[in-house]
Amino acid sequence: MENEKRQWQSKSQAMPRIPRTKGERGYLTSLIKLLNEVEKQTDVNNYISFSGSKSKQKLESYYIRLRPMKFLYQKTVNGNWEINEKINYNANDDNYNKKVATLLNDNIKYISEMLNFIQEPKNINEILDNANNEYFLTWKENSQIYDRLHWFMDLGMVDHIKYEKKYVVNRLGLEFLKKNPPVKKEEINKYKYDVTDEEVSIIVPEWILDFDNYDIEFDNIGYIPGGIKNATQTIVDVLEISRNYTTYSNIKEYLKENFDIASSSINGFITMLTKYDLLIRKNDITYKTSLLGEQxxxxxxxxxxxxxxxxxxxxxxxEMLIELMKKSMTMKELASLGVTKYKVSTDNAELYRKRISILKNAKLIIEDVKKTYTLTKRGRLFAEKIIKLFEVEDNIEESDKHDLSEQHNVYNLLQDLRLASVDSSNYKNFETLLNEFFKKLGFDTQLLAKPGTTDIILTAKTVPNYVYSVNVDAKTNRDGIITNNLIDFETLKEHKNKHNVDYVVVIGKEFEKGRLVDRAKNNKVTLFELDFLEELMSNHQKYPLQSIEYLPLFKQFGIASIDVLKDYYEIMKRRKELFKSIIKTLINNSDDEYSKGILSMDNIYFSIKDNEIFKDKVLEKKELESMLALLSNPLIDCVGSINNGKYYAKGSLEDAILKFGFYYNTDL
Incomplete structure (x- = not known):
């Protein structure tokens, strides 16, 4: 069996959790006892006990724990367990302790590093601080430190100074340290510079380049014990355990002993492995590593x-890699883009931190000195291979490029709004962006934002009898939550009277629930949260209502809901489907020998009445008449009309859309 020393990032964090036999050589005695059972090929379902330990488990349970450290392996699925030739036990081998120590150090983090640190006596808390601060481990408890100290005390390389409660490496430990020096700091910190700079190509599996294999649905990758930086090794260790089938209890035991996590967290981790097709659940208690997991x-x-x-x-x-091809970004910028453009449900930093850590582990991105994230050479090579899967701009018709450009402008506006909402040092930027936002919704706007005034005044574009106006007060806060003490309702009333407006709205990223919302309702103030604005703009792209139709938004007090516009959206959706159905029906009958492509209103009605959109509310004659009148109007002229009340198509559906687009895009 090969045993190459692992790179730091791929080493395990946890020591092998086997019982510590009572006596001078504790862990080493336990290890030798288990290796002897492997040598004898004892039935793996036999139970084994250790002197001084209450633990009594099946042999295979302990074998599984020794596998990630390369003490044991199986050549085939369900094959016999075998011992790594480097540590086959020989009672006459004076160097056996060193061989075990070397194997541990080659496969587990913070061994030589710990021995190097305790050349001067150190207590347990000092060692824990060194592990976390210098080597970026994430241990909250001392258990991992104690495990290492006890193992190396049993191997004869560390001494315990009991009266000082300190530990120090001894002569044998120093000899071991000379041959096994600690990892260099640049190995740990190498993500700070691009180690892939000399790479000229990247090998990518064929299945990555076939978009039919993609099923993009998850916002959150899920829980991974041991910290996201060590995600790969933790996942591989569990997949190793499950390679030849295993039970839930075996996985649970391994995770609980190595990471000391609750059952709910264990369940979450197993769920993550199954949802990404790395682990297959065979029945209620049995799991097996998938073919993808074996890869x-x-x-x-x-x-x-x-x-x-x-x-x-x-x-x-x-998609994050593709966006980073354009420019480097901070965590906040990436989170904002994820929500506004890619429909991730939240800008919670933890979701994006996981993505970034995994991509950093893969050497696809790095964090530069400006605390922004940028592509590595490898990342750029990969992004260039997959960009065609995610971007279709090169394939669109010239006539659609205006719409695409406008869509990008909207994405950029929403992204900038999200970033500005938490930038209290530049609150005027948030006000300016909100002014632009409401212009896109069709309002006349006045950006005031001066002492003694509101920030923005909105006016609906319509005749005087139906016009309404709104004061907009913009609120920023670094934490993103607008609290009760940040809103002065008396001042809002004064500004309402001063500007003689009908409604008042306050806009912030998110509002504190409870008393603030109650006060807003009592003072007839509407609260717009950023998620609401993004949904509003998204709907406006599909169903462009007029500013007068947005009135119901401002008549609700407290936190605004998009639901008040549901009826308007349904009407527009219904009209859009009716328009398409009429055109398609006439086109589909253009070559019909019997009708010659000329249909009566009744013919059209019976052809489209079973459309899904008309199931809840049947298609009415007046609706059909009105749409046919519009489509046959000389200004639109998509449908030809004959005096006897019959109709025919005058072009394709695309022609009709272009005709409407012509009027829509005409400068007034």
Whole structure:
């Protein structure tokens, strides 16, 4: 069995959790006892106990725990367990302790590093601080430190100074340290510069380049114990356990002993593995590593392959790389883009931190000195391979490019709004962006934003009898939550009277619930949250209402809901489907020998009345008459009309859309 020393990022965080036998050589005695059972090929279902320990488990349970550290392996699925030839036990081998120590150090983080740190006596808390601060481990408790100290005390390399409650490396430990020096800091910090700069190509699995394999649905990757930086090794360890079938209890035991996590967290991790098709649930208690999971175990670059696997099902994962091709971005900028353009449900930093860590592990992105994220050479090579899967701009017709450009402008506006909403140092930027937002909704706007005035005044574009106006007060806060003490309702009343408007709205990223909302209702103030604005603009792209039709938004007090516009949206959706159905029906009958493509209103009615859109509310004669009158009007002229009340198509559906677009895009 090969045993190459792992790179730091791929090493395990946890020591092998086997019982510690009572006596001077504790863990080493336990290890030798287990290896002897392997040598004898004892039935793996036999139970084994250890002197001084209450633990009594099946042999295979302990074998599984030793596998990630390369003490044991299986050549085939369900094959016999075998011992790594480097540590086959020989009672006459004076160097056996060193061989065990070397294998541990080659496969587990913070061994030589700990020995190096305790050349001067150190207490347990000092060692824990060194592990977390210097080597970026994420241990909250001392258990992992104690495990390492006890193992190396049993291997004869560390001494315990009991009266000082400190630990120090001894002569044997120093000899071991000379041959096994600690990892260099640049190995740990190498993500700060691009280690892929010399790469000229990247090998990508065929299934990554076939968009039919993508099923992008997940906002959140899910829970991974041991910290996201160590995600790959944690996942691979569990997949190793499950390669030849395993039970839920075996996985639970391994995770609980190595990471000391609750059952609910274990369930969450297993769910994550199954939803990404790495682990297959065979029945209520049995699991098996999938073929994809086996590919990950056997991969030469597990970090890279894992990023490919996550990219198949995770929103704004590969798309993040494509956006970073354009420019470097901060975490906040990426989160804002994820919500506004790629429909991730939240800009919660944790969701994006996971994506970034996995992509950093794969050496696809790095964090530069400006605290922004940028593509590595490898990341750019990969992004260039997949960009055609995610972007279709090169394939669109020239006539659609105006709409696409406008859509990009909207995305940029929403992204800028989200960033500005938490930038209290430049609150005027938020006001300016909101002014632009309401212009796109069709309002006349006045950007005032001066002492003693409101920030923006909105006026609906209509005749005087139906006009209404709104004061807009913009609120920013670094934390994103607008609290009760940030809104002065008396001042809002004064501004309402001063500007003689009908309604008042306050806009912020999110509002504190409870008393603030109650006060807003009592003072007849409407609260617009950023998620609401984004949904409003998204709907406006599909159903462009007129400013007068947005009146119901301002008549609700407290936190605004988009539901008050539901009826308007349904009417527009219904009219759009009616328009398309009429044109398609006439076109489909253009070559009909019997009708010659000329249909009566009754013919059209019976052809389209079963459309899904008319199931809840049947198509009315007046609706059909009105739409036919519009389409046959000389200004539109998409449908020809004959005196006897019959109709025929005068072009394709695309022609009709272009005709409407001509009037829509005409400068007034």
């Amino acid at each position: 990950l175990i056997d991969s030469d670059d597990k970090n890279l392959l894992l990023s490919f696997i996550f990219g198949l099902k995770t929103k704004f994962f590969f």
